[in-house]
Amino acid sequence: AQSVAQPEDQVNVAEGNPLTVKCTYSVSGNPYLFWYVQYPNRGLQFLLKYITGDNLVKGSYGFEAEFNKSQTSFHLKKPSALVSDSALYFCAVRVNFGNEKLTFGTGTRLTIIP
């Protein structure tokens, strides 16, 4: 079985400050890890993914995430937050073989304070 934990329901960050949204995972085998963002009444937009290779992955809108195998984490980061980054963020995991089914975390609502 695979699972994802996003320990923070809500994260508030002042505009211009760095932000981190936390994610830990559990899978049997090597993971494929994803971050998605959801704006109100919209579907999910793909931000970035880790498949293999460099542990630091860069994605859309200046976001990046670091894969840490020993800590089974894949935290999302951005050096300088924008008000427009305010949204709901989901971390997801799947194993790197077989079924393509993704398992999502419960989501973290990020609010950037002007």
Added chain:
Amino acid sequence: GAVVSQHPSRVICKSGTSVKIECRSLDFQATTMFWYRQFPKQSLMLMATSNEGSKATYEQGVEKDKFLINHASLTLSTLTVTSAHPEDSSFYICSAGDRGLVGTQYFGPGTRLTVL
């Protein structure tokens, strides 16, 4: 990037009627599409995996006769909510897997269903 469309974006219907939601991959072929349901302020719940040319695989607890899925082509999957009731009101989201991009799923914009 890969684009997935969903139609309609919003639908209101009377209890007992059926509603069909379409999901299309616009610029890639998707042998697999996924249907999710999202309750307010909650995560996505996978309802079923839709495979082109074969029967859909439903998650435990999802009524396959209630939520009919058809994946007739490599770019189109449909979800029909049959005999809808108010408790079926929800936000339904589809996604399509692009094998060429190592299993990344791209999501449609969602359909807000309200059953009166």
